[in-house]
Amino acid sequence: MPAEGDAFKANLICAGILISGCSGSQSALNPAGDGAQQIARLFWWMAGGATLIWVIMIALSIYSLHLNPVAHHRQKSALFIIGGGAITPTIILTVLLIYGLNLLPALLARPSAEALRVEVQGYQWWWRVRYPNQSGETIELANEIRLPRGEPVEFLLTSKDVVHSFWVPSLGGKVDMIPGRTTHLTLHPVKTGRFRGVCAEYCGASHAYMNFTVDVVEKEEFDEWLSQQSADRDAPQKESVKNGEELFLLTGCGACHTIRGTEADGTIGPDLTHFGSRHSLGADMFPNTREYIQNWIAHVSALKPGVKMPEFRALTDEESQSLSQYLKQLK
Numbered sequence: 001m002p003a004e005g006d007a008f009k010a011n012l013i014c015a016g017i018l019i020s021g022c023s024g025s026q027s028a029l030n031p032a033g034d035g036a037q038q039i040a041r042l043f044w045w046m047a048g049g050a051t052l053i054w055v056i057m058i059a060l061s062i063y064s065l066h067l068n069p070v071a072h073h074r075q076k077s078a079l080f081i082i083g084g085g086a087i088t089p090t091i092i093l094t095v096l097l098i099y100g101l102n103l104l105p106a107l108l109a110r111p112s113a114e115a116l117r118v119e120v121q122g123y124q125w126w127w128r129v130r131y132p133n134q135s136g137e138t139i140e141l142a143n144e145i146r147l148p149r150g151e152p153v154e155f156l157l158t159s160k161d162v163v164h165s166f167w168v169p170s171l172g173g174k175v176d177m178i179p180g181r182t183t184h185l186t187l188h189p190v191k192t193g194r195f196r197g198v199c200a201e202y203c204g205a206s207h208a209y210m211n212f213t214v215d216v217v218e219k220e221e222f223d224e225w226l227s228q229q230s231a232d233r234d235a236p237q238k239e240s241v242k243n244g245e246e247l248f249l250l251t252g253c254g255a256c257h258t259i260r261g262t263e264a265d266g267t268i269g270p271d272l273t274h275f276g277s278r279h280s281l282g283a284d285m286f287p288n289t290r291e292y293i294q295n296w297i298a299h300v301s302a303l304k305p306g307v308k309m310p311e312f313r314a315l316t317d318e319e320s321q322s323l324s325q326y327l328k329q330l331k
């Protein structure tokens with residue numbers, strides 16, 4: 001039997017671990033967007049209501065233990081049971097329901113026609129992202145999203161295979177991505193920072209590795225980023241980069257990946273035009289470093305279960321190194 005002090009310490013550590021889940025870049029209780037703030041408020045009201053009911057129930061249980069076990073007045077007991085067991089919970093739940101339903105119109109409202117609209121398509125197990133750029137073209141990115149602070153942005157969501165769900169807990173609610181349908185979600189970020197998005201609907205072996213990041217930045221920074229991402233890849237100057245690009249095309253990577261400005265125009269996998277500027281590799285699974293990219297190319301099935309990219313074990317070390325070097329400099 002552990003001493004009482006040890007038990008207290010263990011409780012304290014557990015509580016600390018639980019509470020630490022309430023902060024950080026993926027917490028609905030640490031809101032950085034309009035929708036998330038309203039959802040967090042609803043959560044706190046519900047938690048408050050539940051605590052109140054819990055306290056009353058415990059108090060009544062303790063009180064009942066001290067009652068004299070003799071026959072009680074029938075009518076009074078019936079009143080107590082119906083009042084406490086049916087009427088009170090109905091009133092509390094109805095108030096919470098009305099409060100919750102009241103939030104819906106604002107959460108579901110679609111922004112004006114001028115608002116930024118971003119298309120996101122879910123795939124097993126990554127995200128295709130399309131932005132309209134300043135000159136009215138649609139550009140394609142993957143696995144990372146950037147948003148200007150202080151503006152509502154509408155997401156048009158769909159899936160290319162199974163049902164996924166798009167959720168950035170710090171910014172707003174979650175919405176299913178359904179094959180053959182387009183669903184809508186409006187996010188209105190109010191704080192800058194990096195937030196984490198997840199797939200919130202079990203979608204197969206690597207469901208847990210289907211994540212993305214959302215960077216909320218000031219409007220000027222956003223515009224600059226978008227115009228940089230709209231450009232084709234920089235034409236290779238150095239010999240090593242030229243070789244890397246040639247190898248990329250020769251190896252057949254271009255059958256599935258697009259690199260704008262080259263012949264690679266595949267659409268099965270993520271667009272890699274500016275892959276080197278992403279923070280992560282494999283839908284927020286690994287840091288985007290040369291070592292991880294090299295490993296990814298040679299052993300991808302061991303790294304991400306069920307991944308829809310073949311591994312290229314036949315490549316020599318020099319070749320996969322050259323490819324990773326090439327991909328890393330695609331800023």
Ligand SMILES: [Cu+2]
Nearest residue numbers: 164199203210
């Ligand atoms: Cu998914």
